[in-house]
Amino acid sequence: MADTLTGTAPDAAVPVPEFPMARQARCPFDPPLALKELQEEGPLTKVRLWDGSKPWLVTRYAEQRTLLGDPRVSADTDRPGYPTKASPDAGEGKLSFIMMDDPEHARLRRMVTAPFAIKRVEALRPAVQRIVDGLIDELLAGPRPVDLVEAFALPIPSLVICELLGVPYADHDFFQDNTKTMVHRDATPEQRGLASRQVAGYLDALIGERLAEPQDDLLSSVAERVHAGELTRQQATEMALLLLIAGHETTANMIALGTLALLQNPDQLALLRETDDPKLVASAVEELLRYLHITHLGRRRAVTEDIEIAGQVLKAGDGIIMVNEIANRDPEVFPDPDRLDLTRDARRHVAFGFGVHQCLGQPLARMELQVVYGTLYRRIPTLKAACALEDIRFKHDAFIYGVHELPVTW
Ligand code: HEM
Helix, strand or coil: CCCECCCCCCCCCCCCECCCCCCCCCCCCCCHHHHHHHHHHHHEEEECCCCCCCEEEEEEEEHHHHHHHHCCCEEECCCCCCCCCCCCCCCCCCCCCHCCCCCHHHHHHHCHHHHHCHHHHCHHHHHHHHHHHHHHHHHHHCCCCEEEHHHHCCHHHHHHHHHHHCHHHHHHHHHHHHHHCCCCCCCCCHHHHHHHHHHHHHHHHHHHHHHHHCCCCCCHHEEEEEEEECCCCHHHHHHHHHHHHHHHHHHHHHHHHHHHHHCHHHHHHHHHHHCCHHHHHHHHEEEHHHHCCCCCCEEEEECCCCEEEEEEEECCCCEEEECCCHHCCCEEECCCCCCCCCCCCCCCCCCCCCCCHCCHHHHHHHHHHHHHHHHHHHHHCCCCCCHHHHHEEEEEEECCCCEEECEEEC
């Protein structure tokens, strides 16, 4: 099969690198060195996945945005060529509209956009500030050292998404533990399937309750669509599952990993500790999102019609993986990309993806992170890690990157 515009066959002698690649142990905040080298060589290359398939890996910012905005690129996991999951054990299963194409994707997404609009999210800021202050009060009154993930990073987004959806926070251990299994790369398909079914069953029961007795929450709006015949009960449950998982696991990892990155960069941490300027805090959030890309296994897509790009032809039926973390380190767009610089303008990052699937919850995630990064280090100015960096377990084994625990003291 011809792989290039000129129609020359790929050079069989050139080894195809395996994906995903490992990060260097000493640089846990940086993308794998092999990814950087591939980016230097060019915007597109073939990689080999665990099952032997060879999708395109898109490493540069410009080409990633072009392809993520191209309607000939599909997010439907059932399309021929869709790059398989990250490991043989990754399991199957669809997670609502994140794995669909327009117009069905847009129809479903529209049903749940309203609570994530900037105005609605801003109205929640005082409540989020109260949650953050309350958890810091508890930290200060409790024993030291403490695991920041368990005591602070996970509860904040979980409390917020529970409130929005109408899921009782008292059940957080149940859905957080199951989510951990669902995003764990080494979980077996059986474990992943069971975890997903358990949370889905739980959400389905809550939707049932809302059908009988609507309340002022997102589960009730979804239930209303079921009542109106616009959604099946299963579609409603899958949508609630997507929102619950995306709503807490991502932001929680950004809180803990961001704090660790700041503790490793004391000059940058000092900027946040000493400022009450919301613009600097907002800029810090964008830079940390750029610098620490947590959805590290890439946006996966299938090509539905031939596409010419960067001197290559991506054929219908080819798979594509766009690793946003390496695009966020593209020196063409972000000078000196491996430096954490809270004062730079990082707003063009692709940490929330790009195109029609761009993160629905980004206004909420941004606001939560602004409250956290703008409060934690000012209220606990002597915050420090309670163990060496080498002893921290990073989530190389999960679909969403971060740290398993972050022991801190002050
Ligand atoms: C720092 C936190 C977060 C990060 C880094 C993040 C990242 C992402 C990325 C990269 C995508 C694009 C996926 C793709 O193109 O395949 C996405 C989609 C999505 N995110 Fe987030 N996210 C975050 C927080 C949230 C929150 C708080 C919610 C709230 C429920 C949320 C809900 C969603 C949904 C529903 C989608 C699917 C959008 C669609 O397919 O149209 N995310 N997110």
